[in-house]
Amino acid sequence: MKNKNSIVQAAVVGLGWPGMQHLKGYTVDARTAVIAVCDLDADRGKEVAKEHNIPYVYSDHREMLENNEIDAVSVCLPNFLHAPIAIDALNAGKHVLCEKPPAKSAEEAKEMADTAEKNGKTLMYALVQRFGGSSQVLKQMVQDGELGDVYFGKAGYVRRRGIPIGKGGWFVDKDRSGGGALIDIGVHALDCVWWLMGSPKPVQVMGAAYSHFAHHVPKDVKYDVDDATFAHILFENGATVVLESTWALNLPGGNYIRIAGTKAGATLNPFTLYTEEDGKEVDKELQAPSIDSFDEEVKHFVESIVNGTDPISSGHQGVMLMQMLDGIYKSSEEGRSIKITDL
Ligand SMILES: NC(=O)c1ccc[n+]([C@@H]2O[C@H](COP(=O)([O-])OP(=O)(O)OC[C@H]3O[C@@H](n4cnc5c(N)ncnc54)[C@H](O)[C@@H]3O)[C@@H](O)[C@H]2O)c1
Incomplete structure (x- = not known):
């Protein structure tokens, strides 16, 4: 080659x-x-x-x-x-x-x-x-102002059952993974919704991490990570994100990204714009190219x-993304909300 x-x-x-x-x-x-x-x-x-x-x-x-x-x-x-x-x-x-x-x-x-x-x-x-067809189209719509000021995002990467182990069990060993569902798949959902919202600076987070499914992992594998984490993040521009990430949860699984602005809102799955015309609620199906992300x-x-x-998705953005994840884990451990400046 x-x-x-x-x-x-x-x-x-x-x-x-x-x-x-x-x-x-x-x-x-x-x-x-x-x-x-x-x-x-x-x-x-x-x-x-x-x-x-x-x-x-x-x-x-x-x-x-x-x-x-x-x-x-x-x-x-x-x-x-x-x-x-x-x-x-x-x-x-x-x-x-x-x-x-x-x-x-x-x-x-x-x-x-x-x-x-x-x-x-x-x-x-x-x-x-970030590189899927619908993500790219929606990002352009946000940048063109079609949604107005985007102030709310909700994202989920939810598996009903799906705990990865990896070679030698590293996914479920905190020393080697840094965490469980949140850092593994929550990071995808959080990053995508945050980027669509313009990557505002995070200021405060509140999170709760749970670990209830150790019995789904072989007994000889060390398991000390979260299998479900839920969080609320506040940004400097006043916007909010609510996040759900689970490897295992007694509810149906699914992925979703939803953002709402002063003019319109949108979801990636289904790819739809939620807006208003002549005082009436209107839902518009959106189109995206089929590309390999x-x-x-x-x-x-x-x-x-x-x-x-x-x-x-630069090195600098990686730092902010990790600050949100660190803050969520710390918030869960300490049972209080965490200011990013206190990390
Ligand atoms: N973007 C995605 O959709 C996606 C999906 C799965 C995993 N990931 C990420 O990709 C990374 C790898 O995950 P994975 O599922 O492939 O893990 P894995 O354990 O299945 O495979 C890791 C590979 O790296 C090799 N390896 C380990 N240590 C090495 C070293 N020091 N030098 C050279 N090779 C080494 C292993 O032999 C193995 O082949 C993780 O960070 C994971 O979060 C991303």
Whole structure:
């Protein structure tokens, strides 16, 4: 797959499901080629390299980072490795596309953003829900003022049953994941609704995290994370977000994003605008192009590198996102609302 004419030569580290989505995204973008893959599991690395005709294979990311032909690295690793390996890559002069959540904490995310800035490299977070067709259309409508001032958002990523374990149980071990349902899937819903609302600065959060489904995880797996978290976030511009995120809940599952402004409101699923015409309530079905959100995400990363522009899901945004998550967990632990400035 090596192509000497590629503008951006990429490497993917971590070859689970998301790693393969990144690999596919680079493959469909004519300006890029994946020239290296890296996985701790050497057989997995060899298998993927063979299947996709990739010349360099590594099982140690430090060796991979010595390869000067690599311009950009997709970090698709368990959460506890996002900060250290993204930082190593940035310090080695590579651009980084890092999977969600940005890190285990805002402190780590800040170090990542600072390292990117120090090295003059692009750091983008793979917050894939921003790159869906309907998200992109709705974002443009908000920017064009069609909803007026957006002051309320409600988002949910709700699974009735669906606790991930990951290789070696890292998803459900707080030391390695940073948390459970909130940091794993709540982050998608929160990020998307927050971005649609213009990414206002969070000021205060209130959250409650629950863990009632340990019996759904094998007994020998350490389980010390939330399987349901609910939160309320206030922003500097007066806007509010209500968030629901669950890996397990005794209610039907589903994903939703709803935003409301002074002129109109909208939901992503179904993709509908809720407005008023001549004093009457009107619901309008909206249309969105059918696009592959992972391909769009990689394309945006490549464009940010090529054009030298900030990606929409930047290192700085990753810090604010992690501040909200840190605040929600702290609020739950301490049983009080948390000001972001007190974190
Ligand atoms: N965007 C999405 O929709 C989405 C979906 C699933 C997971 N994710 C995120 O992607 C990341 C990875 O999740 P996953 O489901 O692939 O996890 P996983 O445990 O299934 O796979 C991780 C892979 O990384 C490899 N690995 C672990 N440590 C390594 C190291 N030090 N060097 C090289 N390779 C190493 C493992 O061998 C494994 O192949 C997580 O941050 C997760 O939150 C995102």
